[in-house]
Amino acid sequence: MKNRSGVIAVVVALVVLVAVLGAGAFVIASSQPSATGAQSTSAQTQIAQSDSASDAAQSTHRNKLEGATETTDANGVVHGTSASGVNYVVYGRGEASADASKVTFSAVGDSLGTDNSMPIAQRYASSSGGYDFTPFYQEIGPVVQAYDLRFINQETVMAGTDDGRTYSGYPVFNSPDAMLDAIAAEKFNIVNFGSNHTWDMGSYGIERTQSLFAEHPEIMLVGSYTSADDRSTVHMIERNGTTFAVLSYLYGDNSYAEESDFPNTYYSCPFNKETMATEIARAKEVADAVIVYMHWGSEYVSEPNEQQTDYAQFLADQEVDLVIGSHAHITQPAKYVTGASGKKTLVVYGLSDFLSGWTLTDTILSGLFTCDFVWEGNELTVENPVWHPLIEWSDGGDVYIRLLENMTDDEINANTRTDDVSNDVEYLHEALNSMGFEIPLAW
Numbered sequence: 001m002k003n004r005s006g007v008i009a010v011v012v013a014l015v016v017l018v019a020v021l022g023a024g025a026f027v028i029a030s031s032q033p034s035a036t037g038a039q040s041t042s043a044q045t046q047i048a049q050s051d052s053a054s055d056a057a058q059s060t061h062r063n064k065l066e067g068a069t070e071t072t073d074a075n076g077v078v079h080g081t082s083a084s085g086v087n088y089v090v091y092g093r094g095e096a097s098a099d100a101s102k103v104t105f106s107a108v109g110d111s112l113g114t115d116n117s118m119p120i121a122q123r124y125a126s127s128s129g130g131y132d133f134t135p136f137y138q139e140i141g142p143v144v145q146a147y148d149l150r151f152i153n154q155e156t157v158m159a160g161t162d163d164g165r166t167y168s169g170y171p172v173f174n175s176p177d178a179m180l181d182a183i184a185a186e187k188f189n190i191v192n193f194g195s196n197h198t199w200d201m202g203s204y205g206i207e208r209t210q211s212l213f214a215e216h217p218e219i220m221l222v223g224s225y226t227s228a229d230d231r232s233t234v235h236m237i238e239r240n241g242t243t244f245a246v247l248s249y250l251y252g253d254n255s256y257a258e259e260s261d262f263p264n265t266y267y268s269c270p271f272n273k274e275t276m277a278t279e280i281a282r283a284k285e286v287a288d289a290v291i292v293y294m295h296w297g298s299e300y301v302s303e304p305n306e307q308q309t310d311y312a313q314f315l316a317d318q319e320v321d322l323v324i325g326s327h328a329h330i331t332q333p334a335k336y337v338t339g340a341s342g343k344k345t346l347v348v349y350g351l352s353d354f355l356s357g358w359t360l361t362d363t364i365l366s367g368l369f370t371c372d373f374v375w376e377g378n379e380l381t382v383e384n385p386v387w388h389p390l391i392e393w394s395d396g397g398d399v400y401i402r403l404l405e406n407m408t409d410d411e412i413n414a415n416t417r418t419d420d421v422s423n424d425v426e427y428l429h430e431a432l433n434s435m436g437f438e439i440p441l442a443w
Contacts, residue, residue, distance in 0.1 A: 061378050064243070064286050075217035088234040088286045090243060091189070091220045097148040097239045102372040102383070105291075106147035108140075108390070109326040109351030109366045110155040110195075111183065113175025116357030118167060120399050121178060133182035136355050140368070140390065140401045141186040147370065148239045151190040151246075152183060152354065153293070153326055156197055158212055159205035171254070172200045177212060184216050190237060194223025194248045195295050196327065198268040199255045206267045223248030223293065224267055231266040234283045242373065242380065245287035247279055250295035251307065251327070273314055280318045288380050289321040289373060297328035297350055300362070302435055304332055304349045312337045316345040322382055323347040324369065330362045333435040334369065334387055346371075346382055346439070354390070355401065361418040364392035365428060368403070385439040389432060392417055404428065405442045 067083035078090040097103045118131065125132035134141075144150050156173035158180060159165055168174045183191060191213065198206060206224060213221045225231040236243045249269050256262045259270040283290045292315055298305045304312070308325070315323050316339035323345060325332075332350025339345060352366035368388040374381050389404040393415045404412060409425045421427040432441055 061242075061288065061375055061380070064288065068286075077217055082286050084285055086234060086282055086285050087229075087232065088236055091218070091235075091237045093238050095239055098146070100240060102374045103149065103239045103242055103244075104147045105149040105151070105322075105371050105373060106144055107151040107324050107348070107351060107369045108144070108153075109354040110153045110329075110356070111179060111354055112356040113156045113158075113167070113169065113173060113179050114357050115169035116359065117355060118169065118176065118357075120357050121176070124398075125178070131176040131178035133178050133355070134185055135398055136392075136400050137182060137186045138398070138400050139406070140403065143403065144368070145187050149190060149237060149244065150188045151192070151293075151324065152188045153192040153195065153295075153351070154179065154183065154209075155195045157201045157205040158209045159201035160208055163204075165201070173197050174201055174205065180209075180212050180216070184219065187218075189218060190220050190222065190246055192223040192248050192293050192295075193221055194250050194268045194293075196250060196253050198224055198250075199253050199262075203263065203267065220246065222246045223250070223269060223295075225269075226266070228264070228266050231269065232279075232282075234286050236287050242289070242375070243287045244289045244291060244373070245283035246291045246293065247276075247283060248293040248295070249276060251297075271311065273311075276314075277318060280315075280320060284319075291322045291324065292320050294323060294325040295327045296325050297332060299327070299329050301328060302330055302332050302350070302431075308332075308349060312345075312347045312349075313339075315347070316343070317341075319343050320345060321373075321380065322371070324351060325349050326351040326353075329353050329356075329358075331365055331367060331389075331432065331435065333437045334385065335436065335438045346385055348387075356392070357399065358392070359417050359419070361391075361421050361424070361427065362431070364417060365431070366390045366401075386442050387432075387437055387439055388442045389428065391415065391428070403442075 065082060068080045070078050070080035072078050078093045080088050121131040121133045124135045156175040158177050159174045165174055167176055193209060210224060210226060213219060220235055220237050222235055234245050236245045249271055251271055253268060259272055262270060280290060294311060296308050312323060316337040319339055319341060328350045331352040334346060334348040336344045337347050348369050353363055354366050358364050368390055371385040372383045374383045390401055391404060392399060393402040394417055395414050396416050413424045415424055418424050
């Protein structure tokens with residue numbers, strides 16, 4: 001009887017323990033707002049920082065959104081206000097990364113609807129009319145899609161032709177909507193739309209482009225905002241419960257030389273250190289990582305100019321986690337900058353023109369920058385940064401973007417779009433190796 005009673009006691013204890021653990025698991029799961037539900041939800045929440053795929057990797061870092069009030073809209077985008085009063089939005093709430101131990105990041109440069117790229121896109125769409133930019137991505141697209149966070153700069157505006165406008169290239173751009181269709185099809189989830197060409201088609205072009213992106217709630221648009229309130233709202237994307245704020249700034253605009261000349265400073269965001277410091281500090285209150293995109297540099301010059309190095313130092317002093325940039329139309333190096341606190345910030349000065357249709361070698365050589373964000377205790381670190389050289393390539397047929405590391409020397413030299421150099425392999429290696437990259441180059 002004693003043995004039987006002991007067995008019964010153990011069984012009862014186990015049943016109670018399972019019930020308690022089950023209730024606890026339900027509380028944790030139910031505190032996470034839905035990222036996909038069609039209805040809006042609102043609650044004072046302590047946001048869970050991890051999901052079942054990544055509890056072990058994310059269990060130690062501080063939850064910056066604890067005590068926030070949130071709603072989730074019909075598209076799964078979270079709108080919140082932190083306990084300290086910072087407004088924010090979160091894309092991708094509850095989504096896991098491919099590898100629970102890290103969040104992978106990729107970035108490519110400028111997508112340009114030029115007088116070269118648009119005719120190519122027309123040929124690709126010849127059977128249906130219009131434009132099709134997706135064949136440019138036939139090799140690089142699947143590579144980019146393997147990363148958790150995927151950034152591209154949409155340099156040119158999409159103002160349409162309904163009001164009598166025509167599509168146009170340099171110097172005043174108006175690109176087909178098909179450029180965005182391709183970006184969405186290739187699953188980029190962070191897009192910058194703040195450049196020196198943002199105002200090319202005036203306010204109408206900006207508002208129409210913003211409205212097109214609004215039809216793709218899976219994409220977080222940065223660099224161009226609908227209002228001052230929208231700009232002051234911290235825009236974040238989440239993986240594994242880790243939040244990434246992305247800010248964007250530009251040196252100026254072709255139509256407006258000074259910040260005071262701009263009709264407003266939310267359709268695009270000109271450099272202003274005081275404003276930038278405020279916005280970075282605000283982002284740090286709610287985001288685990290702050291990434292800053294900078295539209296900067298001297299055109300067709302691979303060496304970062306004085307303004308770039310000055311702002312790179314400023315951003316390092318603010319202790320942002322990563323800086324990426326473009327505008328020069330050619331590749332610029334990636335280097336570390338030590339901030340006032342001693343923390344090193346990686347600055348990727350120039351991603352170059354990613355999709356342009358140009359036919360000068362320097363302008364069709366660009367890069368896929370990749371890295372991992374990894375938690376080391378309470379610190380989120382940038383690990384494994386790599387520059388993967390890219391080039392627009394054709395052997396007389398399709399024009400598309402290729403990774404040099406996936407090509408033989410014979411294929412590289414067979415590129416019909418590099419007539420300005422005689423030995424492509426030798427030229428490309430010498431050009432990149434001379435820039436002083438402080439991260440590995442993937443050949």
